[in-house]
Amino acid sequence: MVLQSDLIGDAVLGVLSDPRRLRSVRRLLGGPVPDEAFDRVAMLVHKLVDAPMCVVCLVDEDRQSLAGQVGVPDPLASAREMPLTHSFSRHVVVAGEMLAVSDVRDDPRMRDNPMIRQIGAIAYAGAPITDPDGLIVGTLCAIDLEPRVWTPSEIALLSELAEVCSSEVCLRIARTAEEEARRAAESAHQQLELLAELTESLAATMDVDEAMRRLGDIVTAALADWCVVAVADDPGGPAHVSAAHRDPERAADMARLAEVAAGSGADLRAMLQAVRRGRRTVRTADGAADLGSRISDAELAEVTTRAGFGAALIVPVISPVRHRALGAILLVNRLDRRAFTGAEEWTAAEVGRRAGLAVENSRLYREQRHVAEVLQRSLLTELPAIPGIDLHARYLPAQDGAAVGGDWYDAFVQPDGSVMVAVGDVSGHDIEAAATMGQLRNLVRGDAYGRDEEPGALLSALDQALDGLRVSASATAVLARVRRSWSGYAVGFANAGHPPPLLLLPDGTVQVWWVPPEPLLGLPPREPRTTTHRYVPAGSTLVLYTDGLVEDREQLLDDGIGRLCTVLRDHAGRPGDELCDRLVEVAPRRSDDIALLLVRLT
Incomplete structure (x- = not known):
C-alpha cells in the first residue's frame, strides 16, 4: 500500500530535482564565493529587520550554498554550504511561496532540523528567489535565536529585497547562458574543424x-x-x-x-x-x-x-x-x-x-587496383623470344587512381622474319582508356600482320579503320619494323605525335630520333603518314617509351628525354632488365602510366 507520506516525499524530491531549476542553480554556483553583492543584501536585511542571522541561499539537489550571509557562525560561514538536511529554505522551494515561521520547533516540517541544535535557530522567514522562468532557486531569509512573530512590514521588506536578488540572479544566469552558448559554439566549431581536418587527411x-x-x-x-x-x-x-x-x-x-x-x-x-x-x-x-x-x-x-x-x-x-x-x-x-x-x-x-x-x-581501392591491374596485364603482350633480338618491357600504372590505363607496348614477328615493335598511349588512365587501348592494339596487330607495307602506311590504314569503325580514340604511337641487314639492322618507323625513340649505340652514345611531328591517331585521315629509315649496328639498343617516363609539369620534355639519355650512357653495359629498372627510377612522380620497351639488337 502506498502511504500519503510517501507520495508527499516523492513530490518534494521531484521539485528539488527539477532539471530546469537545477540548471539555473548550478549556473549560479559557479560564481564568486563569498559574493559581495549578496553579502550586501544580507547585511541590509540584518539592519532593517534586526535579525541576528540573514542569508542569501541557493538550494541544490543535495546541498545548500550560502551565496551571501551575515551572522552565520563558523564553520558554516567559512564553508559557505551545508547539507540539504540542514536547510530550512528547501521548504520554501517545495511550497513555492514565502514561509514565515515563529518557532520552527512547532512546525512538523522543520522541527527535526539539525540547525536548531547546532546554531540555535528558532524563528525563520524566507522569501523565494526566482530564475528567469519563475522557478525558485533559493531564498533570502532571516533567522532569529528566539521565538518571533514576523511583522507584515518585515515580510514585505524580505519579499522586496528577494525581488532584487531575483533580478541579480536573472542577470547572472543570462550572462552565464550567453557564455555557455559562446563556449558551446566555440567547442562545436573546434570539433567540426577537427572532423573536417580528419576527413581531409584520411581522404589523402x-x-x-x-x-x-x-x-x-x-x-x-x-x-x-x-x-x-x-x-x-x-x-x-x-x-x-x-x-x-x-x-x-x-x-x-x-x-x-x-x-x-x-x-x-x-x-x-x-x-x-x-x-x-x-x-x-x-x-x-x-x-x-x-x-x-x-x-x-x-x-x-x-x-x-x-x-x-x-x-x-x-x-x-x-x-x-x-x-x-x-x-x-x-x-x-x-x-x-x-x-x-x-x-x-x-x-x-x-x-x-x-x-x-x-x-x-x-579496401575498395585495393580491390579496384587489383582488378584493374589484372585487366591491364591481360591486355599487355607477352613478349616473344626472337633469336638475335632481346626484348624487355615495363608497365607501371599511375600512382593516382586505378592501376589501369591506356599505355601499351607490343612486339610480334612477321612471316618474312621482320619484327614489328610498337608503343602507344591512349589519352586517360581509367577503364575506358584501357578498353580503347585493347581495341587499338588489336587493330594494329590485325592490320599489320602478314603485310609488307611501311609503318607509315600501316598507321595511315589504322587511321582509316578507326574512322570507318567509329572507334573513338585519341592516341599517340610509334610503330617500327626491324629487319636484319648485311651490316646490322634496318629500322623503319612512323611516329604519330609520340615522344621520339632513343637509340643506344655500342660505343655508348645515344641518338634521339626526332622527326617532323605528325597528327595523333584517331583524327580524320588527311595526308599519308611518313616512314623514317635508320640503319643500326649490331649491339645497339632501341628504346620506345610513353610520355609518363619523361613528362614533368615543372620541366620541358627535352629535360626528361635528357635524363633518359644520361641513364642510357651511364648504364650502357647493364643487362636489359636492370637497364629498364634504371630508366624507370628517374621518372618524375607518376601522374600518368608508363610503358617502356627495350629492343636489344645483338
Whole structure:
C-alpha cells in the first residue's frame, strides 16, 4: 500500500530535482564565493529587520550554498554550504511561496532540523528567489535565536529585497547562458574543424596504416592526451594497431605500446576487440581503475602508466558499407585532466565512423587496383623470344587512381622474319582508356600482320579503320619494323605525335630520333603518314617509351628525354632488365602510366 507520506516525499524530491531549476542553480554556483553583492543584501536585511542571522541561499539537489550571509557562525560561514538536511529554505522551494515561521520547533516540517541544535535557530522567514522562468532557486531569509512573530512590514521588506536578488540572479544566469552558448559554439566549431581536418587527411591516403597514424596525430592534438587505434579489414584477419601521444617525448613508448598491443594475447587489444564486438562506446571516469586494472601484461601496464591513464573512452570503428565494427579507438586523458564530455564523446564516435569509412575506402581501392591491374596485364603482350633480338618491357600504372590505363607496348614477328615493335598511349588512365587501348592494339596487330607495307602506311590504314569503325580514340604511337641487314639492322618507323625513340649505340652514345611531328591517331585521315629509315649496328639498343617516363609539369620534355639519355650512357653495359629498372627510377612522380620497351639488337 502506498502511504500519503510517501507520495508527499516523492513530490518534494521531484521539485528539488527539477532539471530546469537545477540548471539555473548550478549556473549560479559557479560564481564568486563569498559574493559581495549578496553579502550586501544580507547585511541590509540584518539592519532593517534586526535579525541576528540573514542569508542569501541557493538550494541544490543535495546541498545548500550560502551565496551571501551575515551572522552565520563558523564553520558554516567559512564553508559557505551545508547539507540539504540542514536547510530550512528547501521548504520554501517545495511550497513555492514565502514561509514565515515563529518557532520552527512547532512546525512538523522543520522541527527535526539539525540547525536548531547546532546554531540555535528558532524563528525563520524566507522569501523565494526566482530564475528567469519563475522557478525558485533559493531564498533570502532571516533567522532569529528566539521565538518571533514576523511583522507584515518585515515580510514585505524580505519579499522586496528577494525581488532584487531575483533580478541579480536573472542577470547572472543570462550572462552565464550567453557564455555557455559562446563556449558551446566555440567547442562545436573546434570539433567540426577537427572532423573536417580528419576527413581531409584520411581522404589523402589509401594506406590503412598511414591513415590510422594520421588519425592518431589529429585526435591527440585536439581531443585526448593519447590514443590507440586497432582496425582489421576482415573479422579474423590481422589488426593494424597504432598509438600516438600528444607529448612527442612519448613517441618511443607509443611505438612499443602499438607493438605489444598488436600481439595476440595483449590485454589492451582484447578490450578494443570487446568494444568492436559490442559496437558501443565505453566511457570511464578513471581509466586506471576501470580499464588499467584489466591489464595484466607488465610491460603494457608500465607503458600506459607512464603515458597517464586517467579518464578513458573507447569507441568502435564502424564500416558504413558492411555495417559492422572493424575495430576500436581508445582515447585516454592524463589523471590530472577532466573526464570526456558528452560533446567529446559524440565527436569521438564520429571519428570512429570516419575511420571506418577510411578503412573501407582503402579496401575498395585495393580491390579496384587489383582488378584493374589484372585487366591491364591481360591486355599487355607477352613478349616473344626472337633469336638475335632481346626484348624487355615495363608497365607501371599511375600512382593516382586505378592501376589501369591506356599505355601499351607490343612486339610480334612477321612471316618474312621482320619484327614489328610498337608503343602507344591512349589519352586517360581509367577503364575506358584501357578498353580503347585493347581495341587499338588489336587493330594494329590485325592490320599489320602478314603485310609488307611501311609503318607509315600501316598507321595511315589504322587511321582509316578507326574512322570507318567509329572507334573513338585519341592516341599517340610509334610503330617500327626491324629487319636484319648485311651490316646490322634496318629500322623503319612512323611516329604519330609520340615522344621520339632513343637509340643506344655500342660505343655508348645515344641518338634521339626526332622527326617532323605528325597528327595523333584517331583524327580524320588527311595526308599519308611518313616512314623514317635508320640503319643500326649490331649491339645497339632501341628504346620506345610513353610520355609518363619523361613528362614533368615543372620541366620541358627535352629535360626528361635528357635524363633518359644520361641513364642510357651511364648504364650502357647493364643487362636489359636492370637497364629498364634504371630508366624507370628517374621518372618524375607518376601522374600518368608508363610503358617502356627495350629492343636489344645483338
